[in-house]
Amino acid sequence: MKKGERRKQALLKIAYGLFISRGYENTSVDDIIEAAGIAKGTYYYHFESKEQTLEEVIGMMIDQEAEAARQVLRSDAPVPLKIAGIIASLRPGQEELPIEGALMKPENALMHAKIKRRLLETVLPLLSEAVEEGIAQGIFACDNIPERVRMLLVICNEIFDEGQFTQRDVEVFIDITEKLLGAKPGTMDFVRALIR
Amino acid sequence: MKKGERRKQALLKIAYGLFISRGYENTSVDDIIEAAGIAKGTYYYHFESKEQTLEEVIGMMIDQEAEAARQVLRSDAPVPLKIAGIIASLRPGQEELPIEGALMKPENALMHAKIKRRLLETVLPLLSEAVEEGIAQGIFACDNIPERVRMLLVICNEIFDEGQFTQRDVEVFIDITEKLLGAKPGTMDFVRALIR
Amino acid sequence: MKKGERRKQALLKIAYGLFISRGYENTSVDDIIEAAGIAKGTYYYHFESKEQTLEEVIGMMIDQEAEAARQVLRSDAPVPLKIAGIIASLRPGQEELPIEGALMKPENALMHAKIKRRLLETVLPLLSEAVEEGIAQGIFACDNIPERVRMLLVICNEIFDEGQFTQRDVEVFIDITEKLLGAKPGTMDFVRALIR
Amino acid sequence: MKKGERRKQALLKIAYGLFISRGYENTSVDDIIEAAGIAKGTYYYHFESKEQTLEEVIGMMIDQEAEAARQVLRSDAPVPLKIAGIIASLRPGQEELPIEGALMKPENALMHAKIKRRLLETVLPLLSEAVEEGIAQGIFACDNIPERVRMLLVICNEIFDEGQFTQRDVEVFIDITEKLLGAKPGTMDFVRALIR
DNA sequence: GATGAATGAGTATTCATTCAT
DNA sequence: GATGAATGAATACTCATTCAT
Numbered sequence: 102m103k104k105g106e107r108r109k110q111a112l113l114k115i116a117y118g119l120f121i122s123r124g125y126e127n128t129s130v131d132d133i134i135e136a137a138g139i140a141k142g143t144y145y146y147h148f149e150s151k152e153q154t155l156e157e158v159i160g161m162m163i164d165q166e167a168e169a170a171r172q173v174l175r176s177d178a179p180v181p182l183k184i185a186g187i188i189a190s191l192r193p194g195q196e197e198l199p200i201e202g203a204l205m206k207p208e209n210a211l212m213h214a215k216i217k218r219r220l221l222e223t224v225l226p227l228l229s230e231a232v233e234e235g236i237a238q239g240i241f242a243c244d245n246i247p248e249r250v251r252m253l254l255v256i257c258n259e260i261f262d263e264g265q266f267t268q269r270d271v272e273v274f275i276d277i278t279e280k281l282l283g284a285k286p287g288t289m290d291f292v293r294a295l296i297r
Numbered sequence: 298m299k300k301g302e303r304r305k306q307a308l309l310k311i312a313y314g315l316f317i318s319r320g321y322e323n324t325s326v327d328d329i330i331e332a333a334g335i336a337k338g339t340y341y342y343h344f345e346s347k348e349q350t351l352e353e354v355i356g357m358m359i360d361q362e363a364e365a366a367r368q369v370l371r372s373d374a375p376v377p378l379k380i381a382g383i384i385a386s387l388r389p390g391q392e393e394l395p396i397e398g399a400l401m402k403p404e405n406a407l408m409h410a411k412i413k414r415r416l417l418e419t420v421l422p423l424l425s426e427a428v429e430e431g432i433a434q435g436i437f438a439c440d441n442i443p444e445r446v447r448m449l450l451v452i453c454n455e456i457f458d459e460g461q462f463t464q465r466d467v468e469v470f471i472d473i474t475e476k477l478l479g480a481k482p483g484t485m486d487f488v489r490a491l492i493r
Numbered sequence: 494m495k496k497g498e499r500r501k502q503a504l505l506k507i508a509y510g511l512f513i514s515r516g517y518e519n520t521s522v523d524d525i526i527e528a529a530g531i532a533k534g535t536y537y538y539h540f541e542s543k544e545q546t547l548e549e550v551i552g553m554m555i556d557q558e559a560e561a562a563r564q565v566l567r568s569d570a571p572v573p574l575k576i577a578g579i580i581a582s583l584r585p586g587q588e589e590l591p592i593e594g595a596l597m598k599p600e601n602a603l604m605h606a607k608i609k610r611r612l613l614e615t616v617l618p619l620l621s622e623a624v625e626e627g628i629a630q631g632i633f634a635c636d637n638i639p640e641r642v643r644m645l646l647v648i649c650n651e652i653f654d655e656g657q658f659t660q661r662d663v664e665v666f667i668d669i670t671e672k673l674l675g676a677k678p679g680t681m682d683f684v685r686a687l688i689r
Numbered sequence: 690m691k692k693g694e695r696r697k698q699a700l701l702k703i704a705y706g707l708f709i710s711r712g713y714e715n716t717s718v719d720d721i722i723e724a725a726g727i728a729k730g731t732y733y734y735h736f737e738s739k740e741q742t743l744e745e746v747i748g749m750m751i752d753q754e755a756e757a758a759r760q761v762l763r764s765d766a767p768v769p770l771k772i773a774g775i776i777a778s779l780r781p782g783q784e785e786l787p788i789e790g791a792l793m794k795p796e797n798a799l800m801h802a803k804i805k806r807r808l809l810e811t812v813l814p815l816l817s818e819a820v821e822e823g824i825a826q827g828i829f830a831c832d833n834i835p836e837r838v839r840m841l842l843v844i845c846n847e848i849f850d851e852g853q854f855t856q857r858d859v860e861v862f863i864d865i866t867e868k869l870l871g872a873k874p875g876t877m878d879f880v881r882a883l884i885r
Numbered sequence: 886g887a888t889g890a891a892t893g894a895g896t897a898t899t900c901a902t903t904c905a906t
Numbered sequence: 907g908a909t910g911a912a913t914g915a916a917t918a919c920t921c922a923t924t925c926a927t
Contacts, residue, residue, distance in 0.1 A: 107912085130897060140913045142900080146913090151897065179435065207410055213408035248469040252452050259451040273444040273477075281469075282475040311891080324920060336888045338925085348923065495907080518714065521900060532909045534904085543901065589860050602802035606795055634737040640861040647847040665836040665869075673861075696890085718918060728892045733919065735890090 109147050110161075112137055112218040117158045124208030125155055166190050167223045172226055181284070183196055185292050187228050188257055193221060217258050232270055232282060241281035249281045271296055305343050306357075310334055313354045320404030321351055355411055362386050363419045370423055376431040377480070381488050382396060384422050384453055399457060413454050421446055428478060438479035445477045467492055496645030497557055501539050502553075504529055509550045517547055551607055554595060558582050559615045572627040573676070577684050579620050580649055609650050617642055624674060636677035641673045663688055695855055697748075699734050702724055707748045712796030714742055738876055741840040755811045761813055769872070773880050775816050776845055781810060805846050815840055818872060830871035837869045859884055 115137045119128045130151055134144050148154045173186035228250045235241035243249060256274065260266055275289045308464065311333045315434050317326045326347055330340050344350045365386035401409070424446045431437035441443055442485055471485045507529045511520045522543055526536050540546045561582035565575050620642045627633035635641055648666065652658055667681045692734035703725045707716045718739055720730050736742045761771055816838045823829035831837055844862065848854055863877045 129895080135345040142913045143911075145356045145898070207407055211403055211412040214403055214409070245465045245469050248463070249473075252456065252469060252473060255452055255455040256448050259455065260448065267444070269441045269444045272449060273441050277445075277448065277473065277477055281473055327921075336886045339886080341923070342886065523900075526787055534909045535907080537902070538908065548782050596809075599802055602798040603795055605802070606798040637857045637861050640855070640857045641865075644861065644865065646850065648843060651843040651847065652840065661833045661836045665833050665840060667839060669837075669865065669869060673865055717916075730892050731890075739918065
């Protein structure tokens, strides 16, 4: 809203881009201020520390993804589509900064780990809610919902976070999703079409 | 075997302990030589670089775990038990250095990521072989074996790498394992008893 | 008197408190404005610089102490009591901000040195005047008055600036004062009763 | 003795010179390494921190002065001469680095304060011993020796640490020394001749 | 095989001060 | 009178690596 807020948002985007492309540890504060065209002092006027900047960058990402996930949840789409939609909303920065395979690089291990943790905390309840909706509608049938959803999310994070996956991965994922949630075979088949 | 080899093995163990307890990035070469009681020069006589040391440390761990997995595979235990045994062999450093929850800490993200990758490369073929054995015996029934095994391993890495898991996680894991591999319900029930 | 004056006096007190408790060098302008609840710009509206602030803080202290000393001098108390009274008036900030042992801490060395210098300049003539009054009355008998007074003040500053002194210090101080000024033994004995 | 020791001693001398001439706070580590012609790492190989360097510099000075004082004490000179000699040994760096008035400058307040403190701790017992020797010989007569010696040292530190003192200061100092220690008038008269 | 003194590029952070509004 | 966003020079310290002995 305020002028200072806009500035800070812009700085966050710049930091995000650098962190993603070179890794958090390999990005110096000097890199950030040079990219942003601001002075050292200005950076530290807006951010407590580099570490705090990373936290805020991740917070910004998570907020966006959580918001997207919430919209999907609120929509009146069929539940299986909601599930797929929420999971799809997790692809980090698909529009704004399409960096291929960045998170998987070892220099991004720290950032990836932090994002993973925050994402689980944030998205797990949303996805669980969708699953419960599906159970209420008789589409799914399972217990221990949060544990099952967590495993689903873990698989997404580790297998699909990059373009590295194959068609076979998708097949298995569809299969395991249906079985994890106790859905009828074919319930998630439409996913196949969503992934080009 | 040689004297120099023994020395290096000892250094690797010390480095491993430090990397695990403080994180790779937070462990300086000075920390290592102090803990080992050697001089800087001696360290660089044995290791090319700090990064190389990490690779060797991980290699040592993986070798041990792979050897354990191979022994399980060669045994004449029933296939489901082999599966469980191979997975159990992955707990890092269970005897030698049982450090609680260390790998999950953010400062260990890099090391964790490297271990995960190497573990997948090494153990995936072994576990796949066991699954194929199970299929030949009619215990399992599935296609896309490597992909399925990979998902299994990913889940183990992320959910069970710490003592943080619950009984419910175990239940879901048993269920998903059976379904992933196309086993009859109850095939993996014995796992429940293995985990206290 | 004016509104702006009052404001500045309040700021000076706050700065004084911070300088004394954390040391001048360890107190940032940010600390001051935060404690005062004002903006950066406001601070620089009132003060030329941080260094100037220190000078003004010291000036404020010295003024108060000099005024107290002057009142003692103008009173019709016996001269030895005047001497003791003037020296007693030097304890910095006894009512307003009684911070124990603060000036002796190394981080306050700069401030202490500046105060010492200004105090000598200001109080030395006043105390010398009292001594001359004593000489005129035949109570004291000495030459080189300013030099003797200076040594007296130096001792006070270094020995008594903290609560660290012992009863023996007091005894010696009484003795040395009498001898420095050429007073009859026992002239300053009453001081013993003043210090609890 | 060792090679590394010599190097460190040389570094200490260089640091001492810079601290004295520009003040501790105004001397950066970069200044020191530039003056010494060594690399940053070499500096931190020898010193823990800049603060530690100051401590060691002061320790080196104090050691030298204390050694000089001890030699005076061990000599068979008359006791009043010993007293004067010990006090004379306190002039910091008279041969090696004759920097006039450096310690009194405000930028040296911290260093001065630290030196003063350490000097008191170190020299006070030596000087007290000399005074006791004088008492045993019937030259001095006083009680509360450490307190009296401390005041003597404080006066020296504050009045004579610079070339700023006058002949009158010397007169008063001779007078007060005799009276403080209970010596016969004239006992310390020879001091007058020592100070040009 | 082993030592340890020397290196120097790299880094995050601080802080007094300015000035347009 | 008052604000607070912006500045940028300054600074202490780290650490993997080298190499002559």
